[in-house]
Amino acid sequence: MSITCDWIQRNLPLYVYGELKLDEEERAQAHLDSCPECQGALDKLTAMNQALDSAAPEMPEHLLASARRGLRERVSAVREVAAESSLWSRAIAWLGGPGMIWKPAGALALVALAFYGGRMTERGPVSVAAPGSAAAATRVRFVEADPSGRGVRISLDETRQRLVKGSLEDPSIRQLLLTAARDANDPGIRAESVEMLCSRSGESEIRDALLYAVEHDANAGVRTKALGGLKAFSKDKQTRQVLTRVLLKDSNSGVRTQAIDVLTQTPSQDMVAPLQELMRREDNDYVRMRTQRVLSQMNASPGIF
Amino acid sequence: MDVSGELVQTARVHWASMDESSLIRAAQKGDQEAFEQLVRSYDQGVLRLANRLLRSTEDAYDIYQEAFLRVYKNLGNFRFDCSFQTWLYRIVTNLCLDALRKRKVRKEEPATIDTSDGPRDRMSLVEDGAAGNDPQRNLLSAEVKSRIDSTLRGLTPRERMVFEMRHYEGMRLRAIGETLGTTEEAAKNCLFRATQKMRVALGEFV
Numbered sequence: 483m484s485i486t487c488d489w490i491q492r493n494l495p496l497y498v499y500g501e502l503k504l505d506e507e508e509r510a511q512a513h514l515d516s517c518p519e520c521q522g523a524l525d526k527l528t529a530m531n532q533a534l535d536s537a538a539p540e541m542p543e544h545l546l547a548s549a550r551r552g553l554r555e556r557v558s559a560v561r562e563v564a565a566e567s568s569l570w571s572r573a574i575a576w577l578g579g580p581g582m583i584w585k586p587a588g589a590l591a592l593v594a595l596a597f598y599g600g601r602m603t604e605r606g607p608v609s610v611a612a613p614g615s616a617a618a619a620t621r622v623r624f625v626e627a628d629p630s631g632r633g634v635r636i637s638l639d640e641t642r643q644r645l646v647k648g649s650l651e652d653p654s655i656r657q658l659l660l661t662a663a664r665d666a667n668d669p670g671i672r673a674e675s676v677e678m679l680c681s682r683s684g685e686s687e688i689r690d691a692l693l694y695a696v697e698h699d700a701n702a703g704v705r706t707k708a709l710g711g712l713k714a715f716s717k718d719k720q721t722r723q724v725l726t727r728v729l730l731k732d733s734n735s736g737v738r739t740q741a742i743d744v745l746t747q748t749p750s751q752d753m754v755a756p757l758q759e760l761m762r763r764e765d766n767d768y769v770r771m772r773t774q775r776v777l778s779q780m781n782a783s784p785g786i787f
Numbered sequence: 788m789d790v791s792g793e794l795v796q797t798a799r800v801h802w803a804s805m806d807e808s809s810l811i812r813a814a815q816k817g818d819q820e821a822f823e824q825l826v827r828s829y830d831q832g833v834l835r836l837a838n839r840l841l842r843s844t845e846d847a848y849d850i851y852q853e854a855f856l857r858v859y860k861n862l863g864n865f866r867f868d869c870s871f872q873t874w875l876y877r878i879v880t881n882l883c884l885d886a887l888r889k890r891k892v893r894k895e896e897p898a899t900i901d902t903s904d905g906p907r908d909r910m911s912l913v914e915d916g917a918a919g920n921d922p923q924r925n926l927l928s929a930e931v932k933s934r935i936d937s938t939l940r941g942l943t944p945r946e947r948m949v950f951e952m953r954h955y956e957g958m959r960l961r962a963i964g965e966t967l968g969t970t971e972e973a974a975k976n977c978l979f980r981a982t983q984k985m986r987v988a989l990g991e992f993v
């Protein structure tokens with residue numbers, strides 16, 4: 483099959499990108515060698531591609547390093563939460579004992595279990611399988627010889643499992659989640675609880691819990707989730723005050739960046755001084771860049787004079 | 788170098804010499820070093836693509852974070868049904884398409900930005916920080932740049948994706964088709980249309 487000029491000019495992009503089949507490429511090459519018109523079209527396409535290459539935006543040098551650092555921090559936060567959750571999975575299995583199969587009963591059940599489990603493990607139980615007991619875990623309080631002279635008497639503290647199901651409409655469920663979000667020793671449970679509470683952040687009690695978590699939780703993953711639930715409150719005075727403090731003191735650049743995002747949803751001159759202060763102390767290139775941009779949009783200088 | 792430093796160095800050398808499948812399997816088992824090595828194999832391309840598509844270093848940074856975090860969280864589900872690159876770019880292109888759609892809805896990305904020197908093209912601002920003194924770039928007239936930018940923005944999202952991945956990332960059309968959930972032939976047609984639009988827009992300049 484001979485190659486026509488129409489075919490060549492239609493398929494020139496494939497030719498320059500090396501996407502033609504081998505035999506097509508050879509015939510195209512032969513045609514181009516003998517056809518000045520098609521060669522001219524190829525030259526134009528090559529020139530256009532060079533112009534496109536020259537016009538492509540280049541990345542600022544720091545961007546890749548900054549992105550890698552940010553990712554490392556975020557992965558680390560995810561790992562921390564996952565490790566703790568895994569610990570709790572093992573604890574729950576231990577609570578269930580042999581033969582107990584947990585079917586998916588929803589995250590609420592997990593929260594409730596972990597909550598009660600947390601209460602129990604704080605006391606450092608010695609677990610035994612008590613005969614005839616439906617208890618999840620048992621702690622031997624004391625052992626003594628039976629006064630009758632036959633056998634022994636064993637006093638037990640038992641912790642029972644309870645599966646709690648319900649929606650966030652239910653005040654008792656909300657209360658459980660609020661407690662788990664604040665008191666549990668486990669970031670995984672806190673993260674799950676905070677995430678669920680975020681959907682009800684319009685309620686002041688829940689918003690207070692989110693504000694507490696975003697400012698005080700030791701885990702960056704939990705703080706990030708809490709921030710997500712506060713996005714709708716960028717105009718709320720108390721929220722802004724807390725987020726301003728977070729902006730200046732949080733150790734995680736991802737959290738600081740999110741705090742900027744939430745605060746600047748409602749630009750306000752009261753942000754200028756904290757942002758300038760952030761510019762002064764911030765060592766993360768990306769956070770600096772974003773802060774600078776916000777200040778510039780507010781027609782404020784990046785420094786304090 | 789102390790002992791721990793040597794160990795880290797040894798691990799890096801070890802991973803660098805491994806093939807991609809082994810790296811993925813190690814990362815699936817929770818090996819952090821293997822995951823980082825895997826990220827480093829592709830992250831420059833991902834960041835470049837997002838930066839070019841969205842014309843914003845901040846948005847590119849966000850896409851990078853979200854894409855690799857999704858990779859981290861879902862790597863256990865990767866079954867080698869396609870190449871890792873295809874899987875990764877599927878995530879990246881979906882995120883970029885979402886961002887472009889959202890931007891279209893919010894209309895938050897004007898072509899020009901008001902500066903103290905008057906309105907300036909967003910693209911030229913992005914370049915200012917990084918272009919340096921490359922004579923070839925300086926020769927390119929502002930008009931051509933502006934025309935290229937507006938033509939790229941005028942492409943359909945799919946044409947844009949295909950064009951960016953083929954022209955700038957050097958991906959094969961077959962892989963691009965797989966990434967975008969379509970055929971090689973469809974990707975080829977997108978490339979034809981995108982190139983044709985470019986030719987029409989830039990014909991008088993080149």
